Amino acid sequence: MTNISVLDPGASPLNYYGYELRRLREAAGLSLRQFGEVLSYTGSLVGQIETAKKVPTAEFSERVDAALGTDGLFSRLLTLVMRSQLPAWFQQVAELEARAIEIRSFQTHxxxxxxxxxxxAREVLGAIDRTDLDGRTAARLARQRVLEKDEPPIFWAVLSECALRLDIGGRETMRGQLAHLLTFEENPRINIQVLPYEAGPHAGLTGSFDLYSFTSDPTIIYTESxxxxxxxxxxxxxxxCSLRYDHLRxxxxxxxxxxxxxxxVMEDRYGKQVA
Structure with missing residues (x-):
């Protein structure tokens, strides 16, 4: 069990977050219970975050910033915390997403x-391994904040029709996911195209890939196994890959x-069943 008195703020972003939270709470003269009441959370939850046993949420961080007058410090730290929760080999992707001015993605399934x-996201991440599913799901969703920046990247997504029809999580989950895709329909910076089955053989048969473009650095291709x-x-x-993507689009x-x-597909395949 982590001892808060020896929590090393340099060990990880999560440790640093917890260390600073405890330091500033104590400087304000508040006990865990008192601070929890201010935030509308339990003192136990605050203690778990201070000891790096639980990952904070965006809402928690915003409430801490408001309560302690920290000018967005904990909300900014949360980005680093969430990125550190990703698998080590995937953290580079979060960095590419954060820096890119344009993202082009092709997904097969x-x-x-x-x-x-x-x-x-929870169903995808928990298909085989359900350990720390809440934390891993939160870390994945935190990456989406790049699309909410003042100047978000231009984003092109080509999805195989298979991605619409592969039932992940059941009717309600899929209906909600497809409805979410439709919320971007009028957003000129987030462009979603579907590659239909009728397209036949296509330039993406070798698998999914992403292209990241930057202001001055060379374009990066990313694939994974x-x-x-x-x-x-x-x-x-x-x-x-750029030529392949042009052909896919x-x-x-x-x-x-x-x-x-x-x-x-949302209505026909995942519409509400009539009893």
């Missing part, structure tokens, strides 16, 4: 993480027609 709902990721800036590979339905197909 499921909705990508930046567009997942909480229940869908089980338990590992492979970023590369090799010019020939970037040129090849050309073969996919238009943004408007893609939304129509998403809506059709």
């Amino acid at each position: 499921m909705v990508l993480g930046l567009l997942q709902t909480p229940t869908y 089980y338990g590992s990721g492979y970023p590369t800036v090799n010019p020939a590979a970037v040129k090849d 050309a073969a996919a339905l238009s943004i408007r027609d893609s939304a129509a197909l998403i809506r059709h």
Whole structure:
């Protein structure tokens, strides 16, 4: 069991968050119970976060900032905390997403993480391993904050029709996920196209991939296999994948027609059943 008196703030972002939370709470002369009452949380929960036993949420961090007058400190720290909760091999992806000015993604069989709902993400992450599922789900969802920045990246997502029809989590989860995709229909910075089954053989048959473009750095291609990721800036590979992506976008339905197909699948396959 972690002893708060020896919590090392340099051990991890989560430790640093807990260390600063305890330091500033005590400086304000508040016990765990008193501070919990101020935040509308239990003192036990505050204590678990202070000892790095529980990952804080965005709402918790916002309430702490308001209560202690820390000018957004804990909300800013949360980004680092959440990134540190990702698998080590995947943390580089969160960094690429945070720095990119344009993201292009092709997915063969499921909705990508930046567009997942909480229940869908939980089902994906818990398909085999359900340990610390709450924390891993929160870490995945935290990545979506890059789409809420003052200047978010331009985002293109081409999804295989399979991603709409592969039942992950059941009727309600899938209906909610497809409805979520439709909320971006009028957003010019988040563009979703569906590659229909009728497209036949296409440029993405070799698998999913992402392209990250930056203000001054070279474009990076990212692919992954089980338990590992492979970023590369090799010019020939970037040129090849960029061409593949152009062909995928050309073969996919238009943004408007893609939304129509998403809506059709949502109602036809996952609509509420009449008793």
